[in-house]
Amino acid sequence: MELNKNKRILIVGLGLIGGSYAMALKNKGYRVSAITKEKEDIDFALRSEIIDEGTTEVNEDIVGKADIIVFALYPHIFIDWIEKHKDKIKEGAVLTDVTGVKSSIVKRVQDIIGERAEFIAAHPMAGKEKSGVENSDSSIFENANYIIVPTEKNTKYAITICRNLGETLGFKRISTLSVEEHDKMIAFLSQLTHCIAVSLMCANENEDLVKYTGDSFRDLTRIARINENMWSELFLLNREALIEEMESFKESFDKIYKAIKEEDAETIKEMMRLSTKRRELFDNKI
């Protein structure tokens, strides 16, 4: 179900994701406000008609009237914001976020916010290689997953609002995971793959190799172009889960390394059969 059209929605942080949320919501006829650091981002968003109003100050009026606030900020800025401005938030408002890691964020925000409002975490698994509000694009949600990450403190009401927001934004699939499940999944599917791509690019001075590069290397390293401030923060905030997934990858890589070193063709083939079988599932379930 889509969100009630009377809900006033505030986006805090107009980057690629915040801007794309605003665009998707405005396209559907919602009233959208925004608060962000740079004046030019507000100007761009107003000019592009993806928001109705916006400021660079944390305006009491705008914050106080919002029924739903979406935080699209770097994790540490998000927590600072809540600490500083929680008293301006409307009582009973529903807050949500777009942060890529949860263990280190969700309980902390819920503790700070107390009974005044309710924070229900969400992770829109969507993006592009280009950041910034000027690259906003609501179509990035069409083929993407939206994950709701409730804790025992969340009410059915807020979880429903959060799901309705995901539906309104047009996500392909909406699911629910616990904080721990979410962070383990993200450590494996997203953070580990970024660690691998970065390591691979750093392993070899490859300027001369560019001209021989085929699709497989190109695909594998596409994500090696990376925003180092955001990703290093996300890696460290999910350190334990990520370290665990890195260790299990290292073990697996060491196994094929040892098999190649010892010319143990049977172990190599066995791993390839397993990887083929597992990867087939992905293609079948698209």
Add this chain to the structure above:
Amino acid sequence: MELNKNKRILIVGLGLIGGSYAMALKNKGYRVSAITKEKEDIDFALRSEIIDEGTTEVNEDIVGKADIIVFALYPHIFIDWIEKHKDKIKEGAVLTDVTGVKSSIVKRVQDIIGERAEFIAAHPMAGKEKSGVENSDSSIFENANYIIVPTEKNTKYAITICRNLGETLGFKRISTLSVEEHDKMIAFLSQLTHCIAVSLMCANENEDLVKYTGDSFRDLTRIARINENMWSELFLLNREALIEEMESFKESFDKIYKAIKEEDAETIKEMMRLSTKRRELFDNKI
């Protein structure tokens, strides 16, 4: 320059690559013969008009009349074939191949063939996830690299024939590398990436994860669906170069692992900046 139309070309081994060579050559009006193990592959190729004649036997007449023979076989089968049938080859014929590794093949074949004919190695860096002659597709060469891998035994004449073949097939870029350069490049760009993708799929029982998978994981593991017989053979034939590249990747991965473990944000960011800079080159030079 394209090959002279009077040259009679024989393809030995009608799989995806052999079949795609045949298709590209027939489309340009060359006379193409084929020898392959399975009768149904010959029948398919005749029916699809990608060859003029073909047999499953190593026919003296077909082999003896060919000016150019392309071997599109598994490495060990290729060497066996040359040992067994070299006396049937026309004197002065030019032989070439499509094998993905060279050190363990090229000198051996040149030694066996002696003065009778000349073997000039080539590596068409093209493919698809589906194998077999029924998936032949000459368009796979359009955006691909063709690498000529001569040794000191090769003549200018044979190198030119080999280059003309690459041009006739429609490759985007044709380059020349030594046997050692080729195998080092392939170890890093192709074999290492396949080892990584296979290891990643084997690292985690991921059936439940399928539904959360984003593009980055999908791209990185596309090549984890792999023909285990061919790739285990290629890995082992290029064992030393591959082990070296695997070790340099392990070192790089261990560096980011250690930085995450020790919460050393500066090292993580430094690696990300380096990977971003190196990866940008790839996008600029497409």
